[in-house]
Amino acid sequence: MKVLYYTLTLLLLASCSTARMTDTWTNKEYTNYQPKKVLIVGLTENLTARQIFEEQLKNELADRGIVAVESYTVFKPSFTNLKQTQEAIEQEISRVSKQGFDAILISAVKGVDEKETYSGDRYRTDYYWRRFGRYYYLHQDVYLVEGYYNKYKVYHIEASLYNLKEDSDKSLVWVASYNIVDPKQISTTVTNYVTAIIKSLEQEELIRKK
Template sequence: MTGSWRNESYREYTPKKVLIIGVTPNLTAQRMFEDKLANEFRSRGVLASTSTLIFPERFIENKQSEAQIQEEIQNLLDRKFDAILVSAVKGIDERQAYSEGYAKTDYYWRRFRGYYFVYQDIYYNPGYYEKYKVYHIESSLFSLNEESGESSLVWVANFDMVDPQDLGSSVNDYVESMVKALEKEGILVSKGN
């Protein structure tokens, strides 16, 4: 987690029935994420459902107007949902890391000669830098107000996922990080309580 914000007006807020939404074109990743996070909520006594079960297919397949989105919010309110938690990839950075392949002793850093000797490989070794991706993910929890039909932002957090290689373990790590953050904020109770 790289940062978070909590709405002070909702300091004591805990959801009772939440809809989990993963915004991604990768439907396998979406289902894995939504199912895993919904199970974490359920294991803590919160009713939880996934967008893949609640939203009609047309909701994802076509761009929705604000009026259509409000109609879906009303459908959620009619079903007694009081919260929506949505996660979306907000950006991807490609980065490079220095990869020398062996450790250098402190001696090399004391003089220019040693320093330059170590790093001159950048000119001669094409594998000197290793490329990797960092996914920036934002998760937001909204409270649904049954009386007004409006939603309010309760909590938002940003996470960085570094070079995910295995979908299953990446989803598990992300959900685990999110659950810890929600527990720290008091939005979710820990399993031990």
């Protein structure tokens, strides 16, 4: 029963795919800074996830009085489908700046870790296994139960806010890192991630609260 309980708990936590912030930094030179028109960029090969992310973040920013636009409606397919030179990227930035954008909020996956846990009774804090027989009894399922070990992934994602009105050395306004554990459903995962970003931006007073 305990094995089943802990297994169900692990699955519940994974299905929630909560985005947990692990690190953040804000440029102190941007006191009282709040963007007015933001280009949202979801840097991912998963086009569905990109569209959902950009649309949800756009809606959240709009609810706070900020004009926000999805990059998939601004960038030409040729820009995202092909590797661009730094010069070409700077030209694209100049183009969107002329359209009135004063900031870019970009999100990208920085890495993925493969993790492994097991569904055994590993949460005991007493020392019932001081005797070999007890220890073996508690852990023998590794031989007998298929799926005894559970593999999952942890995605390390970074979100950054850049001021397009400043030169490149001072344009980074805010950056935060998040961990997302074993995402299952795109919509739920993106919703939790967008919520975490909005909460971070509100805490840093880069956007007003709803």
